[in-house]
Amino acid sequence: xxxxxxxxxxxxxxxxxxxxxxxxxxxxxxxxxxxxxxxxxxxxxxxxxxxxxxxxxxxxxxxxxxxxxxxxxxxxxxxxxxxxxxxxxxxxxxxxxxxxxxxxxxxxxxxxxxxxxxxxxxxxxxxxxxxxxxxxxxxxxxxxxxxxxxxxxxxxxxxxxxxxxxxxxxxx
Amino acid sequence: xxxxxxxxxxxxxxxxxxxxxxxxxxxxxxxxxxxxxxxxxxxxxxxxxxxxxxxxxxxxxxxxxxxxxxxxxxxxxxxxxxxxxxxxxxxxxxxxxxxxxxxxxxxxxxxxxxxxxxxxxxxxxxxxxxxxxxxxxxxxxxxxxxxxxxxxxxxxxxxxxxxxxxxxxxxxxxxxxxxxxxxxxxxxxxxxxxxxxxxxxxxxxxxxxxxxxxxxxxxxxxxxxxxxxxxxxxxxxxxxxxxxxxxxxxxxxxxxxxxxxxxxxxxxxxxxxxxxxxxxxxxxxxxxxxxxxxxxxxxxxxxxxxxxxxxxxxxxxxxxxxxxxxxxxxxxxxxxxxxxxxxxxxxxxxxxxxxxxxxxxxxxxxxxxxxxxxxxxxxxxxxxxxxxxxxxxxxxxxxxxxxxxxxxxxxxxxxxxxxxxxxxxxxxxxxxxxxxxxxxxxxxxxxxxxxxxxxxxxxxxxxxxxxxxxxxxxxxxxxxxxxxxxxxxxxxxxxxxxxxxxxxxxxxxxxxxxxxxxxxxxxxxxxxxxxxxxxxxxxxxxxxxxxxxxxxxxxxxxxxxxxxxxxxxxxxxxxxxxxxxxxxxxxxxxxxxxxxxxxxxxxxxxxxxxxxxxxxxxxxxxxxxxxxxxxxxxxxxxxxxxxxxxxxxxxxxxxxxxxxxxxxxxxxxxxxxxxxxxxxxxxxxxxxxxxxxxxxxxxxxxxxxxxxxxxxxxxxxxxxxxxxxxxxxxxxxxxxxxxxxxxx
Numbered sequence: 001x002x003x004x005x006x007x008x009x010x011x012x013x014x015x016x017x018x019x020x021x022x023x024x025x026x027x028x029x030x031x032x033x034x035x036x037x038x039x040x041x042x043x044x045x046x047x048x049x050x051x052x053x054x055x056x057x058x059x060x061x062x063x064x065x066x067x068x069x070x071x072x073x074x075x076x077x078x079x080x081x082x083x084x085x086x087x088x089x090x091x092x093x094x095x096x097x098x099x100x101x102x103x104x105x106x107x108x109x110x111x112x113x114x115x116x117x118x119x120x121x122x123x124x125x126x127x128x129x130x131x132x133x134x135x136x137x138x139x140x141x142x143x144x145x146x147x148x149x150x151x152x153x154x155x156x157x158x159x160x161x162x163x164x165x166x167x168x169x170x171x172x
Numbered sequence: 173x174x175x176x177x178x179x180x181x182x183x184x185x186x187x188x189x190x191x192x193x194x195x196x197x198x199x200x201x202x203x204x205x206x207x208x209x210x211x212x213x214x215x216x217x218x219x220x221x222x223x224x225x226x227x228x229x230x231x232x233x234x235x236x237x238x239x240x241x242x243x244x245x246x247x248x249x250x251x252x253x254x255x256x257x258x259x260x261x262x263x264x265x266x267x268x269x270x271x272x273x274x275x276x277x278x279x280x281x282x283x284x285x286x287x288x289x290x291x292x293x294x295x296x297x298x299x300x301x302x303x304x305x306x307x308x309x310x311x312x313x314x315x316x317x318x319x320x321x322x323x324x325x326x327x328x329x330x331x332x333x334x335x336x337x338x339x340x341x342x343x344x345x346x347x348x349x350x351x352x353x354x355x356x357x358x359x360x361x362x363x364x365x366x367x368x369x370x371x372x373x374x375x376x377x378x379x380x381x382x383x384x385x386x387x388x389x390x391x392x393x394x395x396x397x398x399x400x401x402x403x404x405x406x407x408x409x410x411x412x413x414x415x416x417x418x419x420x421x422x423x424x425x426x427x428x429x430x431x432x433x434x435x436x437x438x439x440x441x442x443x444x445x446x447x448x449x450x451x452x453x454x455x456x457x458x459x460x461x462x463x464x465x466x467x468x469x470x471x472x473x474x475x476x477x478x479x480x481x482x483x484x485x486x487x488x489x490x491x492x493x494x495x496x497x498x499x500x501x502x503x504x505x506x507x508x509x510x511x512x513x514x515x516x517x518x519x520x521x522x523x524x525x526x527x528x529x530x531x532x533x534x535x536x537x538x539x540x541x542x543x544x545x546x547x548x549x550x551x552x553x554x555x556x557x558x559x560x561x562x563x564x565x566x567x568x569x570x571x572x573x574x575x576x577x578x579x580x581x582x583x584x585x586x587x588x589x590x591x592x593x594x595x596x597x598x599x600x601x602x603x604x605x606x607x608x609x610x611x612x613x614x615x616x617x618x619x620x621x622x623x624x625x626x627x628x629x630x631x632x633x634x635x636x637x638x639x640x641x642x643x644x645x646x647x648x649x650x651x652x653x654x655x656x657x658x659x660x661x662x663x664x665x666x667x668x669x670x671x672x673x674x675x676x677x678x679x680x681x682x683x684x685x686x687x688x689x690x691x692x693x694x695x696x697x698x699x700x701x702x703x704x705x706x707x708x709x710x711x712x713x714x715x716x717x718x719x720x721x722x723x724x725x726x727x728x729x730x731x732x733x734x735x736x737x738x739x740x741x742x743x744x745x746x747x748x749x750x751x752x753x754x755x756x757x758x759x760x761x762x763x764x765x766x767x768x769x770x771x772x773x774x775x776x777x778x779x780x781x782x783x784x785x786x787x788x789x790x791x792x793x794x795x796x797x798x799x800x801x802x803x804x805x806x807x808x809x810x811x812x813x814x815x816x817x818x819x820x821x822x823x824x825x826x827x828x829x830x831x832x833x834x835x836x837x838x839x840x841x842x843x844x845x846x847x848x849x850x851x852x853x854x855x856x857x858x859x860x861x862x863x864x865x866x867x868x869x870x871x872x873x874x875x876x877x878x879x880x881x882x883x884x885x886x887x888x889x890x891x892x893x894x895x896x897x898x899x900x901x902x903x904x905x906x907x908x909x910x911x912x913x914x915x916x
Contacts, residue, residue: 015296015298017298017302018296018298022297022298025210025211026219026296026297029213031204031207031208031210031211032203032204032205033204034204034208034370034371034419035210035372035448036370036371036372036451036849037372037451037848037849037850038450038451039451039848039849039850040850041451041848041849041850042370042849044370071204072202072203072204073203073204076203081199081202081203085199085202085203086202088198088202089194089195089198089199089202090194092194092195092813092814092816092817094198094201094202094649095420095648095649095650095651095814095817095818095821096369096370096371096417096418096419096420096421096647096648096649097197097200097201097202097206097417097419097649098208098369098370098371098419098420099370100201100202100204101202101204104202136858138857139857139858139860140857140858142856142857143856143857143858143859144856145856145857146370146849146854146856147370148367148368148369148370148420148422148825148854149420149649149817149821150817150820150821150822150823150824150825150855150860151817151820151821152824152855152857152860153820153860153862153863154817155857156857156862
């Protein structure tokens, strides 16, 4: 079975019961993605598949052969932290660091969803092509990622800063 | 207390204590490269899974493991029938990290619903979990004690409560209450809660030539190592516990049966074994906070002065563990009263042993006490902050010891100003915006100062003058490596980049547990002691040719990567120069901290004021916290960035305690009914507003370097602040947590 993860191809046989999360953690030693509940309730295992965020604990690995999978290990480029990773450090968007990879991947998926015009339950205008990242939109869309240390304020600030920089970058 | 004397220096180097330094392990954590217990890769690793009892009390009559043993990939199945002899685990009052004294898998007795009864080892996680599901046990059920409410006749007094008297009576408080001009006499209830650290309890364990090596997620490395030595009859050098990162602890990461079972089966199969509990397994086999029923009765004069303060009640506990959930502690120290009656008892229940969870006692004790104070303020038609100002004691009201430092009223003043407290509406249920009723509440936060005895630290200086400080302590999000590097940098007068704090391994000098908000002060106490030994050694090495020749350790201080004479800072020599002349590549010194005698002479507590605004939906009763400010008096702050996160994090968990957290316990079967994060709700992003935290930053003159811990105080007072705000918003007084919409 062939898996494309962070730009690398892995050829590995897995049990049909193996989740994508267990494939990453136990078989490929990509332990950045975390297990917090194994039932889609905490978000610690969030990764990106073709740019869309999913809970990898609820995904069977065999279903994701050939898809473009990005985990926290794939966020940095040329050994340099992703700007969102830097913003998390600057705004202290974590304490123990266990939910952090999921928060990072989720935030990147969230911004992709906004760009694609996907509404949320707090979006006023469901027809809008351009949804802005209000504090409520951000908090609602990140609510699938639990941080038990309670670093939510720092996480929100980090995502807001990164999003603003990204929009400013696009505008330039 | 000379060993923890605060360093005085006149360095040209800028001080880093007090600076908002970003976490030194931040890059590791955002890369997902901080190595947690379940992420240690070892050749030949096998996977384990547990099976649990389905009754609360009785005996295992038979346990059929044949299907499990024959399942694919299974190497070994262990039950009480074939387990090796394991000694009873020592609990924390005996120096160990175990929560329960019960021998682990040594007999057929069942003590709670969820007790592990079998462990399976297989080649893969999937195989182990499947095989564990095939185990069939038959039980003889005996009557179990499951309801606190129905078993109150069984209540027993504690012999002591964490070394404090279980009962305090000063004067006749009941008579004074009966004749008081104004009375509040209420019962408050708080439910079971679970820590729910996002990292599941996990261990990777292997035996290496007779040495048990445990990659654990623990807040008590040395106490775990000691317990494992006793359980497995091993000498101290044959147990090594490593725990460099803990994915959240909050009191829940001690020694439970799972580590012991994993170690036992690893020895049997002669392979490394990893055991990661499921979230349900965490709920069922790892205890959380117990339930409480508390009476608070206040008898006051019309000016607010208290003639009587009564705080009594009950908790559930087990007969084989010891966590009293000391909810009567705040009432011992917070308010002046003429007469006191303080007592708490417990009922032994057949449940998973409860344990310490963030501010055990104070978190739920302040809910009751601070709700009652608010009720008294309403009855007196007094502002609740003004009432607290009138009740502020000059010395500790029950121990009569002087306070080492106390800035509660200052915290209220600063908090009220920043929050805009005096603009609030006094009349309950009188401010409405659309469907939302808006209200404000305030409550006192309090947590004791603790410094643990028995810790030791080592400082190593190399030929370049770079320092490594070592102590077997813990990082579960508090920023230990960062704040301790900051402290050591100032202490040794070396730049922050040239100091490293190493921790998390039982081969290092003994650390103290990360609990009771004690770790920062405990480490600093040991590091200061080690620095004094280091300076003595450096003076010895310096010899007669040094400008420092003839100086005694007490006559030097540090500056600019070296030592100088206190009275003549011009008499200076760098560490580098001292080592070079002595021909040494390194100098190292180790020392133990002085006994924490300061806490015996003084009443030492952090305090704070929690302010909040809530919105209660007039139609549905839904409650949202829309604003929050915590104003704290917590001693000197070493790192404002990590400190703010810790205080905020406590408040966030307090929002959970107030509004949603409850472990549902079936009193017929003893089974936990909501053993998942889908059904046990913790605060998520949408539940948490921007939280403002401020502090007085007044050093405690009695503690090492003026610090007091800040891990726990954040959660205290939050439940009452929210309950008081709900009363102000909706006119409904909720005395039973959590404050869910059906109660408003």
